Amino acid sequence: MTTAKRDTYTPETLLSVAVRVFNERGYDGTSMEHLSKAAGISKSSIYHHVTGKEELLRRAxxxxxxxxxxxxxxxxxxxxxxxxxxxxxxxxxxxxxxxxxxxxxxxxxxxxxxxxxxxxxxxxxxxxxxxxxxxxxxxxxxxxxxxxxxxxxxxxxxxxxxxxxxxxxxxxxxxxxxxxxxxxxxxxxxxxxxxx
Amino acid sequence: MTTAKRDTYTPETLLSVAVRVFNERGYDGTSMEHLSKAAGISKSSIYHHVTGKEELLRRAxxxxxxxxxxxxxxxxxxxxxxxxxxxxxxxxxxxxxxxxxxxxxxxxxxxxxxxxxxxxxxxxxxxxxxxxxxxxxxxxxxxxxxxxxxxxxxxxxxxxxxxxxxxxxxxxxxxxxxxxxxxxxxxxxxxxxxxx
CATH class of the missing domain: 1.10.357.10 (Tetracycline Repressor, domain 2)
Incomplete structure (x- = not known):
């Protein structure tokens, strides 16, 4: 079970988590669910920072x-x-x-x-x-x-x-x-x- | 729909099809179903030649x-x-x-x-x-x-x-x-x- 953390991410720190997951699973194989679990925050918290995984890829x-x-x-x-x-x-x-x-x-x-x-x-x-x-x-x-x-x-x-x-x-x-x-x-x- | 071909494969020619699919989809992402479709023969025909995809990987x-x-x-x-x-x-x-x-x-x-x-x-x-x-x-x-x-x-x-x-x-x-x-x-x- 994932215990949702309070969202203390900045776009920068969220990006570093996303890049690690993209490199481990491949970009195609990564879902918002995977990113949410890896970051320990809800998907809607992630959407607070970015429009989706493609924006994270673009920034990275x-x-x-x-x-x-x-x-x-x-x-x-x-x-x-x-x-x-x-x-x-x-x-x-x-x-x-x-x-x-x-x-x-x-x-x-x-x-x-x-x-x-x-x-x-x-x-x-x-x-x-x-x-x-x-x-x-x-x-x-x-x-x-x-x-x-x-x-x-x-x-x-x-x-x-x-x-x-x-x-x-x-x-x-x-x-x-x-x-x-x-x-x-x-x-x-x-x-x-x-x-x- | 896949029209099943008569199985005219040798272990060698089946291997070359398998390697192409492995390289395209990644080994993890390839199922026997994918191999069957790419070769145009049934899964049981493939099992006639090899024990499974891991044997194909090993041969390749x-x-x-x-x-x-x-x-x-x-x-x-x-x-x-x-x-x-x-x-x-x-x-x-x-x-x-x-x-x-x-x-x-x-x-x-x-x-x-x-x-x-x-x-x-x-x-x-x-x-x-x-x-x-x-x-x-x-x-x-x-x-x-x-x-x-x-x-x-x-x-x-x-x-x-x-x-x-x-x-x-x-x-x-x-x-x-x-x-x-x-x-x-x-x-x-x-x-x-x-x-x-």
């Missing part, structure tokens, strides 16, 4: 997307050689992914069944495209090896970065976001091989 | 695991410098992933709710561990840069390779498995940066 993926797009507005992403800007963006992507782990995890699992999901996918593609443009610019400057195709390389680099959500746990025992970001930058730009 | 992930473990038995994975063996294994992982795309996709999505899923996760960890050992041996030979931690590097390399299931489509219009494998090997070992 917006937080992830704002974090990612925010990177592109930062000075080091805008000014300098394309290769340096790309390196900065890769590092910051790892940091944002770890700082906003549950929100980015949700964003990466979005499937496209609802309008909000399709909007999120569109925005993700837009972000990927901006990073691919940076990679293309670095290639045009001769700072990226010529034997990798830009679109494929972008996908693989995103694959490496995004995989972090599958295993990173912020339990204090593991690696810091700085260590992970350093390693990703080393591997993405220099690869595994010991420089001769 | 076994196929993926056999493909991956098979690599480790190949000559170039067993003989030579650790760094060359590692490079060979990375290339072959990409090739197996693409050749056995639906089977590896299913393997990578296994959650651990049933005995078969937990067994599959255990075997995956075992494979990852074998590749990590190769990376460690290459590092001990001084052929891998010293400033990346082996376990983290293994995870990131697997993240890059496994991400291929998210976007690779064998439609004949895209890249061949050879092109993808070449690019992965270049990025994993040499990174993006144009060698000075």
């Amino acid at each position: 993926v917006s937080r992830a997307l704002d974090g990612l797009f925010g990177i592109l507005g930062e000075e080091h992403a805008r000014v300098g050689h394309a290769a340096d800007r790309l390196e900065y963006v890769v590092r910051r992507m790892v940091e944002v992914l770890i700082t906003e782990l549950p929100y980015v995890t949700l964003l990466l699992r979005v499937r496209g069944n609802t309008e909000t999901e399709r909007w999120a996918l569109e925005r993700r593609r837009d972000f990927d495209h901006r990073v691919a443009e940076l990679l293309k610019a670095a290639a045009a400057d001769g700072e990226v090896r010529a034997d990798v195709e830009v679109r494929l390389a972008t996908r693989l680099v995103f694959g490496m970065i995004n995989s972090i959500v599958e295993w990173y746990r912020p339990d204090g025992r593991g690696m810091s976001e700085r260590e992970v970001a350093d390693t990703v930058v080393r591997l993405v730009f220099g690869g595994l091989r010991q420089a001769g | 992930v076994s196929r993926a695991l056999d493909g991956l473990f098979g690599i480790l038995g190949e000559e170039h994975a067993r003989v030579g410098h650790a760094a060359d063996r590692l490079e060979y294994v990375v290339r072959r992982m990409v090739e197996v992933l693409i050749t056995e795309l639906p089977y590896v996709t299913l393997l990578l999505r296994v959650r651990g709710n049933t005995e078969t899923e937990r067994w599959a996760l255990e075997r995956r960890r075992d494979f990852d561990h074998r590749v990590a050992e190769l990376l460690k041996a290459a590092a001990a030979d001084g052929e891998v840069r010293a400033d990346v931690e082996v376990r983290l590097a293994t995870r990131l390399v697997f993240g890059m390779i496994n991400s291929i299931v998210e976007w690779y489509r064998p439609d004949g219009r895209g890249m061949s498995e050879r092109e993808v494998a070449d690019t992965v090997v270049r990025l994993v070992f040499g990174g993006l940066r144009q060698a000075g």
Whole structure:
């Protein structure tokens, strides 16, 4: 039995509960009933804060997307050689992914069944495209090896970065976001091989 | 309405239908009813071939695991410098992933709710561990840069390779498995940066 708590939620704290449930059950598999149970407040209390689960999804993926797009507005992403800007963006992507782990995890699992999901996918593609443009610019400057195709390389680099959500746990025992970001930058730009 | 076909399935062809449904609906979300509809044969016909959906899962992930473990038995994975063996294994992982795309996709999505899923996760960890050992041996030979931690590097390399299931489509219009494998090997070992 759920003992209904007094509703002391703010939109922010309710969002963090919703994101946890979405990540555990999948967005499609989550009902308002599940959210109500997880939050320990009635469904009508939740409707006091939001119009429904799709609004919670939109707020959650917006937080992830704002974090990612925010990177592109930062000075080091805008000014300098394309290769340096790309390196900065890769590092910051790892940091944002770890700082906003549950929100980015949700964003990466979005499937496209609802309008909000399709909007999120569109925005993700837009972000990927901006990073691919940076990679293309670095290639045009001769700072990226010529034997990798830009679109494929972008996908693989995103694959490496995004995989972090599958295993990173912020339990204090593991690696810091700085260590992970350093390693990703080393591997993405220099690869595994010991420089001769 | 489903018009029941005469059952002309072999265990092999039934498996390929089951894997497609598992990948579309998730293993948990798939019932024998769904499998019966997708195959166009009755549930009892399916039970003629297998004991149930868990046996289909086991056969499917076994196929993926056999493909991956098979690599480790190949000559170039067993003989030579650790760094060359590692490079060979990375290339072959990409090739197996693409050749056995639906089977590896299913393997990578296994959650651990049933005995078969937990067994599959255990075997995956075992494979990852074998590749990590190769990376460690290459590092001990001084052929891998010293400033990346082996376990983290293994995870990131697997993240890059496994991400291929998210976007690779064998439609004949895209890249061949050879092109993808070449690019992965270049990025994993040499990174993006144009060698000075």
